[in-house]
Amino acid sequence: MKKWKIALIPGDGIGPEVVSEGVKVLKMIEELDPGLSFSFTEFPWGCEYYLNNGKMMDDDGIEQLKEFDAIYLGAVGYPGVPDHISLWDLLLKIRKEFDQYVNIRPIKLLNSELTPLKNEKEIDFLVIRENSEGEYAGAGDWLFKGKPEEVVLQTGVFSRKGTERIIRYAFEEARKQKKTLTSISKANALNYSMVFWDEVFDEVGREYPDVKTSSYLVDAASLYFVLQPERFEIVVTSNLFGDILTDLGAAITGGLGLAAGANINPEREFPSMFEPIHGSAPDIAGKGLANPLAAIWSVSQMMDYFGEEEWGSAILETMKELLSNKEVLTPDLGGSATTEQIGREFIRLLRSKSPCGITE
Numbered sequence: 001m002k003k004w005k006i007a008l009i010p011g012d013g014i015g016p017e018v019v020s021e022g023v024k025v026l027k028m029i030e031e032l033d034p035g036l037s038f039s040f041t042e043f044p045w046g047c048e049y050y051l052n053n054g055k056m057m058d059d060d061g062i063e064q065l066k067e068f069d070a071i072y073l074g075a076v077g078y079p080g081v082p083d084h085i086s087l088w089d090l091l092l093k094i095r096k097e098f099d100q101y102v103n104i105r106p107i108k109l110l111n112s113e114l115t116p117l118k119n120e121k122e123i124d125f126l127v128i129r130e131n132s133e134g135e136y137a138g139a140g141d142w143l144f145k146g147k148p149e150e151v152v153l154q155t156g157v158f159s160r161k162g163t164e165r166i167i168r169y170a171f172e173e174a175r176k177q178k179k180t181l182t183s184i185s186k187a188n189a190l191n192y193s194m195v196f197w198d199e200v201f202d203e204v205g206r207e208y209p210d211v212k213t214s215s216y217l218v219d220a221a222s223l224y225f226v227l228q229p230e231r232f233e234i235v236v237t238s239n240l241f242g243d244i245l246t247d248l249g250a251a252i253t254g255g256l257g258l259a260a261g262a263n264i265n266p267e268r269e270f271p272s273m274f275e276p277i278h279g280s281a282p283d284i285a286g287k288g289l290a291n292p293l294a295a296i297w298s299v300s301q302m303m304d305y306f307g308e309e310e311w312g313s314a315i316l317e318t319m320k321e322l323l324s325n326k327e328v329l330t331p332d333l334g335g336s337a338t339t340e341q342i343g344r345e346f347i348r349l350l351r352s353k354s355p356c357g358i359t360e
């Protein structure tokens with residue numbers, strides 16, 4: 001029996017609402033699969049915790065999380081706590097401390113009716129986003145605050161180690177999946193960081209002559225995301241570009257209610273973290289309106305990470321069935337079902353997709 005220890009950080013806003021549905025999926029998997037067991041430990045960290053304790057997580061929070069195999073996170077950030085504090089002291093801290101330098105975000109159209117694009121039937125690519133440095137290095141300064149000569153600096157940090165390892169990871173993935181690899185950068189304007197990025201992409205690429213590559217400027221790539229998404233199979237890009245492009249990717253495949261991401265430490269020295277890519281959605285929080293499918297998709301990514309790919313696929317197949325029935329959908333997808341109703345329907349459908357056989 002394989003036992004996996006999962007840390008739950010439901011977080012803020014709709015985070016707890018969607019994580020609770022994802023946990024039900026994990027519990028159903030455990031029930032259906034005699035070879036798998038999960039333990040869950042929930043951490044109350046987030047903005048409410050900050051307002052009560054003056055910090056986003058326990059002082060030894062990172063130490064506490066180290067013993068887990070995976071972290072399942074909802075969303076962080078809420079009005080009342082500045083975003084740069086809440087996000088830096090919890091979500092970004094975990095990504096950085098655990099060296100989760102690979103952010104995997106599938107852009108996959110599960111049902112052709114979900115895209116707002118005309119004539120688009122198939123969209124299926126993977127964005128591999130650098131997740132540890134770049135524009136998110138947190139390097140900079142704020143000089144002469146409040147004075148007329150005020151200056152702020154936000155420095156992008158692209159180390160050779162950091163740039164090379166993400167690009168190499170993407171080449172390995174492209175080779176394994178026999179797919180093309182597209183690098184997205186911006187060397188025409190960012191005359192140090194992105195010139196360097198492009199050079200490293202060429203350099204590493206020479207070791208992978210079997211992988212067909214393209215390189216686009218991020219502005220043109222945004223255009224192609226919308227007009228010709230079929231150009232992309234595997235994409236590698238920097239932290240900020242990856243952040244922005246994957247919300248765009250979500251937009252063309254059904255919206256943020258369906259978009260998932262995995263923050264991976266490939267060496268498995270530290271836990272990896274699985275989360276929907278959306279935020280805490282204060283505009284719909286507490287109303288049962290949140291679509292839990294993004295959070296459930298990240299459970300599928302977690303299963304893949306655990307080596308349980310059959311369950312990973314079973315979750316995606318269940319999502320497809322639920323989306324094609326169209327009977328039980330949340331308002332973001334044109335339905336009137338609640339978060340919990342989706343969760344319940346999902347679990348009902350998952351039973352019949354179990355790789356362990358049907359158990360009624």
Ligand code: NAD
Binds near residue numbers: 257
């Ligand atoms: P958001 O992703 O929370 O919401 C953007 C829009 O998408 C909103 O209209 C929201 O209602 C909708 N939406 C998002 N998730 C949905 C779901 N599951 N079902 C249905 N609709 C959904 O982005 P925002 O409003 O820019 O940010 C809100 C807060 O979340 C901010 O504090 C931000 O910093 C934070 N944030 C956190 C994360 C994270 O924790 N991973 C990610 C993005 C933003």
Ligand code: IPM
Binds near residue numbers: 087091092277279
């Ligand atoms: C995401 C989010 C985060 C990011 C924010 C909340 C710091 O937008 O995971 O996409 O920019 O990485």
Ligand code: MN
Binds near residue numbers: 243244247277
């Ligand atoms: Mn984002």
